[in-house]
Amino acid sequence: MHSDSASINMSHNLHGTFVSEKINKIRWRPGGIQSLNLFVTGSIDNEKNTIKLWDFCENDEENDIYPFTISSYMYDGDVADIQFINQDYFACASSSGSVHLMNIAVQSSGDMLLNNYMEWDKIHYFNNGEASCCTALAIYENDLVSVGEDGRINVLTAQSKNVIRSIDDADSCSLGCVLFLKHNEILTSNLRGQMKIWDLRSQTNTPTKTFMLSGDQVTPTCLIFHPTQRHLVIAGDELGAITTWDLRQNTFPVNVLNAHEGSINEIHFHPDHPDQLFSCSSAGEIWHWSTKNKHQSFMGLEDSDVNVWLAPDNVKNKLEVFTLMPTLGKSINTLDLNKNKVICGCANEAIYLINGINL
Amino acid sequence: MSQDDAKIFLIPNELCRRAGLGATWKPLNQFAVFPHERRTVRQKDIPSNFASTAQSSVFLVQHSIILYHPILRKLVNESSGTFLTVQSTVSSKSSEFKGEILKLSRQYRSIIRACLENLQDEIGKNNITNSERDELRDYITIFYSIECIWHLCEILFIDVIPGNIVLPYLLDWVRFHFPKHERNAALLISGDVTSLELHEDYWPTVFGNFLQGRIKIVRTLLRQNSAFGSSVFQLVDEVLKTMPTYNVINSISINEFNLQWKHWTTDIQLKIDAKQFITNHNLNLLMRLIVGEEEAWAEIQSHCETWYEFLAGWLFYTEPSVKSFELGQFAKLSIRKMRIKDHMKHLDRVLLAAMEFDLFEVIKEIQHMTENGWFVCHLADILHHSGSLSVLEKEVENFTSENLRESFLLDYGTILMGHSSLWEVGLNYLDYCQNIGLQAVELLLPRIPFSTETKAHKLIREARNRELHSVAQSICKIQGTRSLKRGRVGNALTWALKSQDGPFTSYLADLVLKKYIENGELNSTDLLDNLGSCMLASDRLIFLGKYNEFHKLYQAGEYKECGHLLISLLASKIVPKYFWSVLLSEAIPLLESEELVFSANDTYTIQHCLEEKEAIPQLADKISILRLAAARNLSRALMFEAQLAQ
């Protein structure tokens, strides 16, 4: 997909704010109405990085919306991943090899404060004692799984300080992404694009299935599943391609889409509109993928669930792609969705809010 | 004391003072200074006079980079966006070029103003220390001056002034930077206006606005004076009402305007001579100022904070059609009149140089502004693109505007490259140095430390985007070496393959094979199972990959396939010398298996190998078994093949 075929959807507005740090992960706070504007960021590349909780301030007369920090927490290492467990708790992965469970606490004064509720200290490490980056987290209810450059998989739970299970040398290469396929089944990807499915009930430390992203050594950079069809897994990789699998069927990709110029940093399906996908890349592209002719039903097919992403080969024809923001030439490191708002962090040390996207 | 003499900075250390200093550069923008005494080989190797008594330290020295402050950091990021837009505007070569560049210059200034606002807000907070507040005030002073200078440079060097009639622009500039008179007028008028003239700010505000040519405001203020009804006030109001104005819109020619102005001022002079304003000293002064009376202008100096306020006012009334290139001489005049020639501050010097169109001096002075080169870099860039710098090329030998601009971009870009996060922004500036940018990136990119693979990937991508493939490969190799030190052979192999380093790949493959010989376990099988075409990077790796396959086939019981593979390996040239004995030993179970694995030809191959390799010591105890097994297999195979033939 070339960017000249992506049109700019002008029916939304864009607000940018410089925040003096590079945001690596940005996440809306999930939950009810009172959370509508709150989001959390984790920074990278600073001498001292931070995790911050933000809110938006709307200045209607100037049509200006800008975020401001409610609470800030100094973090040891780069923030490699942030995943919310529920409205008040989220987990962070650090380049120091630790995982932290953070809490959004409301104090007696009514102010909100970020605090470090619990941590699993340096659970990723190399055998010579050097720290290993914890690269990704996955959450299923109260359970967490972390993976790192040490090739280790750690199974954790929010209820315990102890590591429930640690699979050392799960992979001879660095692990980059992880996701829960089912409560007891996870999928990991490594530096070479080798994907492994693990059954967490099994006592053996070997994967149940192994397959490759592609024939060449291509590093997958993000891994997600479809909101309603968990067997549909999508990976974005360092060459800007999007690969889809239907793991119900087999482990060969259903289709591969050459999408972005740069490496794909994050992909998200819209939780409320699962036929819409959002992706951002190191080339500064941030795109909204939508199925064309959404309301037209697929003739003759009784399965209204037929997902366009599962269609082999002619996926391109079934999708419209919109550019949400003109590229600034700097990487969009992270993005997240909340109803009709998209928020993203850019390598120019700014946060952008894109309001009113067409869903 | 000239600015050119190098300033001396003091290292607070006794040992350094007594012994002397040594220095080493530290990547990227620091250097280490330490107490050092030169010793030569001719001296005896005994402890120096400075041994053991004093504690020795190394001092890491760096420039104070104010741009790293969180508030100024926003300026760095935002202005880099504008910088990129300038470059793309230049390359788009549109017909609206001049207008675009002017817009971008204004954008830079509005970024500076936003920064000043942020700094002011921060000062107002009550959770900062006094020294922090002082620091912020320093920044405000610096950037306020920057915006002031930039604005004037924009007027004189970037904007296109019709007919070079610069006064309206000059007035705009002064009004912008001395807003207090307009503010005070608004305050006065919005408050209780009875007997306004008794207010202590009244006449200063009148004069202040008068000097900025804000005649309407002056008239409004005068109207509020309780004496407005008197004839002298009425007369002044009438005079001011009939003041001729020049603007491009009402299209009277400059000559016509000059005539009107002459008329008007002559008329006022007559009135002054007739002592018509004598009853009110202030009003009389106003009128005397209009006609350019020296004493009047001497008297008014106390109302001017700076010589350029004075200059603007004086020009407005005495040289309203002044051309931009005439500004210099009038500027010097104002300075002389205000007697500050020997007390000129840095800002004064820059503004004077600008008005004298001495761009060289302007740029030289700007470099001393202690904001780490932000100003000179961006201003020189935009001046270069608007063509203003090329004038200097005739004046100075060996000078090109391009080289000057690039030297500033290099300095600024290098500073940013030294910051853990802003290095990505620094790259942008180096990218737009045609002559030296790419080489600078090639020198600087490898100096950026990385401790995670994510960062390694980012650096590699930046190198590859600029076709700096050797830098990319080097980073891959470094990460591979690190992985090896951490005991992560599989990961090291992956990076060795990414760096396309054949010898390193072979070395790692050797490691895996040697470890197998030691403990019987093949490491990183998940990687070896899926090498794919990467295998071709080195012969040793091909062997390792094939050997792994051999193992898998054996474990799966596919003995025939296993055998074929073994034969092809034996016949190939890629078996490592130290591995022959292992490989041949593994032929034994296959030779002896119930199922016939090897054909007669295969067996000849094995026997041939045995002959060749019989000298290998490790094979010593196995060679007889092998010979026997091979012989037995040969007979079985020959019989089998004979039967087939029948």
Added chain:
Amino acid sequence: MSEFEIQEIEVNHRNLIQKVAFDQCGSRMATCSNDRFVKVWDKNSDGDWTLTSSWKAHSASVWKVTWAHPEFGHVLATCSFDRTAAVWEEIVGDMPGPRQRGTRHWVGRTHLVDSRTSVTDVKFGPKAQGLLLATCSAEGIIRIYEAPDVMNLSQWTLQHEVQCKLPLSCLTWNPSLSRLHPAMIAVGSDDTNMNIGGKVFVYEYSENSRKWIKLETISNITEPVHDIEFAPNLGRSLHILAVASNKDVKILTLSPVEDDQVAQSGLTKLDIQTVGQFDDHGGTVWRVCWNVTGTLLTSTGDDGCVRMFKMHGINLWKPVAALKGDGTHVPTAAEAARSSQAAQTARYIKLGSIQPNRELRH
């Protein structure tokens, strides 16, 4: 010129430091001293420098210490008054306990004992040439060693020995040559006899004859030379060399000349010009050191100062700042808190400055 700030690292060598060297990214520091020790320091995640290793490297003063390219791992080379040079590699031991850092120590991989006199300088060659090490000695011999197998640092072969007619004090590789161009080295002599000609020699490796050939003697430098360094190259076709001598700091350009003679012999011919000459130290200059882009030069000398010179053009260099020790000390955090001058965080403190005056110049 904007303000400077400093961070103090207490290194506690029992004698004066001879050299400080940083690795490629500036995150590791090695110091060597007259006390015969080498120390290695690392910057931790809080930004503090901590000592990770300290060992007695030689049996006499250690003159120089230098890092190899990180592609080869963590490798140092040292040279000493004890007539040897050595190559060291860092080994991380087994973990003493779960998640504790293994002990790190440096092992000597090889000791190069070919010299009969003090080895005065040691430098790794540009990595494009492989893993090469050059030493120079007081007897005037340049020795070029190579590790044929870069994964095995115990094996070094002496590839070349080049006899210069004068005792040598310093050596520098030209970093700017790619694999396509022959390697180039410049050496300097601190011989005190002023009547025996130039004290800086430029050598080039000739592929044709497989030998190092002397290209030039820089004859206008007749004073004893104590340090010499080629500048990093920003893509220029000419080379820049800084020389520290008894008299001054000199910056020279060496421009390759194209003519028939060159084409025939295969050897480079150089046109050498002095583009900067500074006697600001008022006496002997001991050391010169270039920054990463080759646009700033620091020098240190008899006046006890560090002086900096900036490039304003290939042919125009100007002094921009100087540093010298004074008798005060860096305030501790407590002292800084008491004083109203505490403008910085405890780690970095601003340097006071004075305007230059005549007095300092001798």
